[in-house]
Amino acid sequence: MKVTIFGSGYVGLVTGTCLAEVGNDVLCVDVDERKINMLNNGESPIYEPGLDDLIARNKAEGRLRFTTDIAEGVGHGLFQFIAVGTPPDEDGSADLQYVLSVARSIGEHMDDYTVVIDKSTVPVGTADRVKSAINEELEKRALTSSLEFDVVSNPEFLKEGAAIDDFMKPERIIVGTDNPRTTELIRALYSPFNRSHDRLIAMDIRSAELTKYASNAMLATKISFMNELANLAERLDADIEKVRIGMGSDPRIGYHFIYPGCGYGGSCFPKDVQALERTAREVDYDARLLNAVEAVNYRQKQVLVDKIHNHFEGKLKGLTFAVWGLAFKPNTDDMREAPSRTLMEALWKAGASVQAYDPEAMGEARRLYSERPDLELVDDPMSALKGADALVVVTEWPKFRSPDFDEIKRNLNTPLIFDGRNLYDPAQMKDAGIAYYAIGRGLK
Numbered sequence: 460m461k462v463t464i465f466g467s468g469y470v471g472l473v474t475g476t477c478l479a480e481v482g483n484d485v486l487c488v489d490v491d492e493r494k495i496n497m498l499n500n501g502e503s504p505i506y507e508p509g510l511d512d513l514i515a516r517n518k519a520e521g522r523l524r525f526t527t528d529i530a531e532g533v534g535h536g537l538f539q540f541i542a543v544g545t546p547p548d549e550d551g552s553a554d555l556q557y558v559l560s561v562a563r564s565i566g567e568h569m570d571d572y573t574v575v576i577d578k579s580t581v582p583v584g585t586a587d588r589v590k591s592a593i594n595e596e597l598e599k600r601a602l603t604s605s606l607e608f609d610v611v612s613n614p615e616f617l618k619e620g621a622a623i624d625d626f627m628k629p630e631r632i633i634v635g636t637d638n639p640r641t642t643e644l645i646r647a648l649y650s651p652f653n654r655s656h657d658r659l660i661a662m663d664i665r666s667a668e669l670t671k672y673a674s675n676a677m678l679a680t681k682i683s684f685m686n687e688l689a690n691l692a693e694r695l696d697a698d699i700e701k702v703r704i705g706m707g708s709d710p711r712i713g714y715h716f717i718y719p720g721c722g723y724g725g726s727c728f729p730k731d732v733q734a735l736e737r738t739a740r741e742v743d744y745d746a747r748l749l750n751a752v753e754a755v756n757y758r759q760k761q762v763l764v765d766k767i768h769n770h771f772e773g774k775l776k777g778l779t780f781a782v783w784g785l786a787f788k789p790n791t792d793d794m795r796e797a798p799s800r801t802l803m804e805a806l807w808k809a810g811a812s813v814q815a816y817d818p819e820a821m822g823e824a825r826r827l828y829s830e831r832p833d834l835e836l837v838d839d840p841m842s843a844l845k846g847a848d849a850l851v852v853v854t855e856w857p858k859f860r861s862p863d864f865d866e867i868k869r870n871l872n873t874p875l876i877f878d879g880r881n882l883y884d885p886a887q888m889k890d891a892g893i894a895y896y897a898i899g900r901g902l903k
């Protein structure tokens with residue numbers, strides 16, 4: 460089948476590549492010439508495990524192409540995916556300018572029946588706005604009565620770092636349509652990913668749009684709930700890690716997404732919780748739980764900073780901190796809304812400097828902070844420690860889980876660790892003579 464994907468970011472590239480992998484003829488369109496040039500030169504603009512090889516193979520076999528030519532893109536596919544960004548606007552609501560711009564391009568250039576599939580995360584009612592934008596362009600061409608199209612909401616649930624697997628083996632394929640014929644077309648497109656049992660859940664468009672926000676808000680709520688409890692556990696001299704294990708054993712609660720830490724980041728949870736909250740406001744509903752989820756996360760991103768300030772009694776000027784982990788989570792180079800950024804920016808403000816290491820996000824850190832004289836990016840974890848006054852662990856990359864603590868002690872000025880992901884055993888730290896601060900582990 461012929462497929463066009465607008466947007467070659469995390470979602471668009473993964474969607475396009477996986478659809479090509481199962482035999483479709485896919486054309487990826489992006490307005491960012493740099494990205495398209497990189498892709499045409501065999502380089503991936505993002506780090507996502509397994510993606511480079513898949514792109515290379517499908518490109519070589521002629522099923523996957525990249526272009527900046529929008530008209531060519533619209534001319535190519537029966538299926539036109541919209542996978543462009545929906546960043547937060549100034550008031551936190553989703554900025555739909557990129558989505559609507561693609562819709563107008565489709566209306567401007569389409570010349571046959573088209574299925575427009577919205578994969579971007581968009582507020583309830585966006586499909587109607589996409590339809591109107593396409594219709595306005597068709598009207599200009601006097602084609603409204605002769606050219607048909609359908610708009611489908613098909614939100615994406617992939618996680619960065621596990622995106623290929625999430626796409627290839629989806630837990631659910633949500634399809635929001637107002638036309639049963641389209642559901643069947645989408646069912647056929649997704650059939651290679653839907654073989655063992657039917658995972659396609661068809662519903663009306665508005666419910667599909669809301670399902671995406673509802674899922675992210677629920678996951679973010681679990682995390683903020685655990686972070687709230689962690690802060691409480693600390694003050695009650697209890698250990699949140701013991702509490703987590705005890706709670707998770709109840710299958711109604713489960714072990715997923717109840718890891719306390721230094722706050723959730725990434726391109727989705729912060730913006731989607733905010734956007735849902737703004738949607739609620741628009742319909743005069745005060746979404747108190749969502750407000751709290753966001754507020755708790757904002758505070759949680761400060762928790763490491765507070766612990767550091769308390770330990771050093773506010774005297775951070777001239778100190779150096781080793782930071783392990785810059786990406787918002789392991790297995791990605793993405794630093795959008797990463798807790799590492801809140802931490803480093805607070806340390807710099809207090810007059811301290813940072814020596815940082817991340818297995819994948821060094822290029823992104825260089826791009827974001829090229830002007831900072833108080834940031835040194837180093838090539839390996841141990842080099843970050845040399846001459847530093849403390850180690851701060853921010854991202855739970857596997858290689859940070861079992862470090863050589865003797866080497867850590869040899870390299871640091873003082874044996875001191877602030878652990879934002881509860882990777883280490885407090886008792887082991889005590890035996891090793893390392894002062895250790897974690898999240899929600901109050902027991903002395």
Ligand SMILES: NC(=O)c1ccc[n+]([C@@H]2O[C@H](COP(=O)([O-])OP(=O)(O)OC[C@H]3O[C@@H](n4cnc5c(N)ncnc54)[C@H](O)[C@@H]3O)[C@@H](O)[C@H]2O)c1
Nearest residue numbers: 466467468469470488489490491543544545557579580615
């Ligand atoms: N990143 C994720 O893990 C994830 C997962 C599920 C859903 N989402 C949602 O999917 C959407 C895309 O997210 P992303 O992380 O892939 O974004 P991204 O910023 O990585 O990529 C978006 C791409 O769209 C391109 N673009 C903008 N306008 C365009 C146009 N008119 N035509 C063609 N290309 C255009 C940009 O140049 C950019 O390359 C967002 O709504 C996001 O909330 C993201």
Ligand SMILES: O=c1ccn([C@@H]2O[C@H](COP(=O)(O)OP(=O)(O)O[C@H]3O[C@H](CO)[C@@H](O)[C@H](O)[C@H]3O)[C@@H](O)[C@H]2O)c(=O)[nH]1
Nearest residue numbers: 615616617618619682716717718720723724725727787788
């Ligand atoms: O128990 C947990 C689990 C996650 N996190 C943090 O939460 C953030 C988000 O993690 P994750 O959900 O794994 O990453 P994303 O790639 O942002 O994926 C989320 O956002 C995507 C975009 O909408 C959705 O498609 C996915 O289903 C949803 O998991 C990260 O900062 C994690 O460190 C915690 O603090 N504790």
